[in-house]
Amino acid sequence: MNKILLAGATGYLGSFILNQLLEKGFETRVVVRNENKLPKPVIANNKLEIVKAEITNPASIAKCCKDIDVVISTVGITRQKDGLTYMDVDYQANLNLLEEAKRNCVKKFIYVSILNGDKLTHLKICQAKERFVAALKNAGLDYCIVRPTGYFSDMNELYQMAKKGRVMLFGNGENKMNPIHGSDLAEVCINAIDAGDAAISAGGPQVFTYKQIAETAFLATGKKVKITYIPNWVRKTILFLLRTFTNSRFYGPVEFFMTVLSMDLVAPKYGTFTLKAYFEELNNESLHH
Template sequence: MKKVLIAGASGVLGMELCKLLSQNAGIALRLQTSSSEGTEKLKEYSNDIFIAGNEDDFTGIAADIDIVVSALGNSVSLFTKNDSSFYQTDLYTNKKILEDAEKNQVGRFIYVSILGAEENEKMSLPGSNRLFEKSLETSDLEYTIIRPVGLFSGLHDLGIMAKRKLVPVIGDGKAKTNSIHQSDLALFISEVLEVGDKLIEVGGPEIHTRLEMAEMIAERFDAKTLKVPESIAEAGVILSSFSEDIKHKLENFKYITTHDMIGKSYGTRTFKEYLENIDENELP
């Protein structure tokens, strides 16, 4: 039986991995979360739960583990306040897990990074991901780095704005992307769990422009799209410097929505289907 550690298990992608891998009789799970709330969410999938946050000791987290899957990272939502920086969580906390994995001679480490990490090392979010990628690349472990285009759930911010009847589109909206459903990404990870290329960039089955996606969101919530010139969006990033967390999220949001972000096509779930299944009462 393979023993798999899922770091960031109580997050959106982590939960999908828990649901999927817990159904495999040949896998035993150890699940990492940083809170008691996370523990409650994970109890049905494993009784081997490692509770530790950024400031805690991760010694022993990888003891007796065959494969580590890290979906650990800060929230990118503008409506969720992070208590730590992207560097603290996405880089340094993942490095604690990696160090323990090396110490315990783990066979394989899968890291869920972000598309664009290599091209945008000076930005906080992709930069912290890229620095951890480099740590993994120079480790003694067999590894796979997965760079997803972006999850459908990462677009909930636009749904929240749509409830207030406006969906912003930065620039001309012509940038293209093939975001992926978190369940499809979890399935993809399960397929490369034991063997896979060192670097994989993956997206969903359909390519849309950012304007097309905004229009689908607007239709779903009976809202309107609003084009925001890039110069104004850039000014917003600068003016948000009173909050480093917001500044870095806006910086990342502006970049990904104004550049083509396309990965290897995978999965079956479409963005329109995903929107139809959103319970707007669950959005703030």
């Protein structure tokens, strides 16, 4: 059985991948900055080896790929506040890991990017990810690029708005997307270990318009549906102002969110988890806190 190195194990997707790797009996090594972010039962698993290191610092990850067959990386900035840019993390940190993988003769490298990322390189986050994808394709080892539509966790913003009583959507809300649950996407990533695909696009089992996603969020919160549609010129103006007056750490995630909400992101359907159940779970959690 292949021995796996997982980078990004404490993130939304990474934590699901880690659980499933251990459940399936893979010997797994994780590179983490802070092992306390790993759940206690996971830390106790005898198939798990923890390497404490900063992937942004090449010296600290020396030999992390020794005796490893397959690397899976979900490393990227979501909301880190360390003063690091997308190029530092999504590109350079993954490149550091790739160089280690090459030095240690790793057979395969699985990387999670974004659906249509190659067409969205005008966005800071996609520019960095796709620069790494290009490096990976030229690295000379087997690879697979997993391209999800968007995670259920990305839909939290819409749920939070619904909870407050009003959701803002750009355009007419008719653009479509099939977001995917972390657990379902983790399965796609793990299946890629033995599959021969160089690229896999993956979405969840249901395709929604953004209007329907908002309505599903309202249904879960029990609030009356109130949606405000913001014309596209307003979105473009906001983006222009953000790009002009704030730094990329601040506007990067906003820029991505606002751009994605104005386009279709539909990929082949995987998994069984529904958005309705996910929103209901969020609602139950918030009621108990």
